[in-house]
Amino acid sequence: xxxxxxxxxxxxxxxxxxxxxxxxxxxxxxxxxxxxxxxxxxxxxxxxxxxxxxxxxxxxxxxxxxxxxxxxxxxxxxxxxxxxxxxxxxxxxxxxxxxxxxxxxxxxxxxxxxxxxxxxxxxxxxxxxxxxxxxxxxxxxxxxxxxxxxxxxxxxxxxxxxxxxxxxxxxxxxxxxxxxxxxxxxxxxxxxxxxxxxxxxxxxxxxxxxxxxxxxxxxxxxxxxxxxxxxxxxxxxxxxxxxxxxxxxxxxxxxxxxxxxxxxxxxxxxxxxxxxxxxxxxxxxxxxxxxxxxxxxxxxxxxxxxxxxxxxxxxxxxxxxxxxxxxxxxxxxxxxxxxxxxxxxxxxxxxxxxxxxxxxxxxxxxxxxxxxxxxxxxxxxxxxxxxxxxxxxxxxxxx
Ligand code: CTP
Numbered sequence: 001x002x003x004x005x006x007x008x009x010x011x012x013x014x015x016x017x018x019x020x021x022x023x024x025x026x027x028x029x030x031x032x033x034x035x036x037x038x039x040x041x042x043x044x045x046x047x048x049x050x051x052x053x054x055x056x057x058x059x060x061x062x063x064x065x066x067x068x069x070x071x072x073x074x075x076x077x078x079x080x081x082x083x084x085x086x087x088x089x090x091x092x093x094x095x096x097x098x099x100x101x102x103x104x105x106x107x108x109x110x111x112x113x114x115x116x117x118x119x120x121x122x123x124x125x126x127x128x129x130x131x132x133x134x135x136x137x138x139x140x141x142x143x144x145x146x147x148x149x150x151x152x153x154x155x156x157x158x159x160x161x162x163x164x165x166x167x168x169x170x171x172x173x174x175x176x177x178x179x180x181x182x183x184x185x186x187x188x189x190x191x192x193x194x195x196x197x198x199x200x201x202x203x204x205x206x207x208x209x210x211x212x213x214x215x216x217x218x219x220x221x222x223x224x225x226x227x228x229x230x231x232x233x234x235x236x237x238x239x240x241x242x243x244x245x246x247x248x249x250x251x252x253x254x255x256x257x258x259x260x261x262x263x264x265x266x267x268x269x270x271x272x273x274x275x276x277x278x279x280x281x282x283x284x285x286x287x288x289x290x291x292x293x294x295x296x297x298x299x300x301x302x303x304x305x306x307x308x309x310x311x312x313x314x315x316x317x318x319x320x321x322x323x324x325x326x327x328x329x330x331x332x333x334x335x336x337x338x339x340x341x342x343x344x345x346x347x348x349x350x351x352x353x354x355x356x357x358x359x360x361x362x363x364x365x366x367x368x369x370x371x372x373x374x375x376x377x378x379x380x381x382x383x384x385x386x387x388x389x390x391x392x393x394x395x396x397x398x399x
Contacts, residue, residue, distance in 0.1 A: 004246050075113045
């Protein structure tokens with residue numbers, strides 16, 4: 001049901017925190033990738049190590065953690081990473097903080113930063129649940145767009161029978177799936193055809209030799225995945241790379257720049273085109289049918305230009321079509337990227353710095369400056385998270 005979906009599970013300090021362990025397992029069994037954030041009080045009911053071990057990711061509890069490199073920005077990254085943030089159980093205290101915008105721990109800070117849908121499962125004693133303050137906070141939470149799954153009536157930890165129990169995992173899973181599916185049909189890219197290119201081209205000299213570059217395709221595939229998560233109908237044109245894309249897109253493969261050009265022309269009616277492929281600018285003037293033997297090989301290789309695919313797409317650009325290019329530079333990053341933005345008639349360009357080990361071709365993280373005609377913004381972090389942030393900023397901007 002939730003194959004490939006990313007669930008951020010928030011656990012707060014109520015007795016039902018132990019049930020969140022089973023909930024995590026059920027999310028995983030349904031195919032979801034789960035990360036967990038807990039409030040400090042929740043760790044008094046269940047150790048964070050239990051959730052870390054089961055989710056295979058350290059649990060985020062402290063905003064000011066000293067042993068995690070990315071603790072300063074993790075609330076932002078995780079809020080971007082998730083398809084859905086499920087807070088189960090959610091105490092009256094955390095509900096109140098959410099409604100009032102308090103961000104005094106990792107969980108509440110992440111709620112503020114999250115741009116994915118948030119499902120709150122209020123769980124508390126019946127008297128508390130019926131109190132005017134909780135009722136008012138629930139009403140406010142609904143009006144702010146939070147999804148609320150009402151607690152069930154039954155036997156509570158206090159020994160009383162009342163409404164306040166955390167619903168069973170299958171009820172929470174079903175509601176989570178419903179919210180994600182609904183988001184996809186109303187997401188910022190729903191109903192849009194998005195074409196993404198990723199990976200390097202290979203320009204063959206003979207059957208066993210080619211000119212290429214070290215592009216891993218990770219950034220382009222992350223962009224394709226992010227577009228699908230935001231509701232788009234995605235076609236991915238993928239070069240020869242080992243990174244796997246998710247099943248939620250149609251994929252066609254290319255080898256050379258000429259192949260890619262043909263495929264790009266075929267799909268050039270897309271509403272959005274994201275050209276992340278690292279296209280070779282030059283190809284051998286002649287491709288030998290058989291392997292060139294050493295004794296016959298010339299010391300010089302005659303090259304000829306490949307088509308500038310993005311420039312062609314920019315020249316043909318329709319009204320309401322959005323063209324996004326990439327620019328990988330080793331010097332004068334912004335000046336060169338600005339030149340490409342104008343020359344290729346683009347709406348946006350992702351200027352990609354190759355300085356340092358945490359960005360560029362093969363890294364899992366990246367540093368990108370997104371440049372538009374009037375706006376520019378910087379991003380750094382895991383490619384999968386940056387990709388969602390970039391597309392949300394372009395297509396779901398409330399600025
Ligand atoms: N691109 C393309 N066709 C080419 C070369 C590049 O469509 N033959 C696209 C890339 O996919 C990228 C953008 O153009 O989105 C910029 O590519 P880049 O290699 O950074 O720049 P070039 O235009 O090739 O210019 P230069 O090599 O001089 O930096």
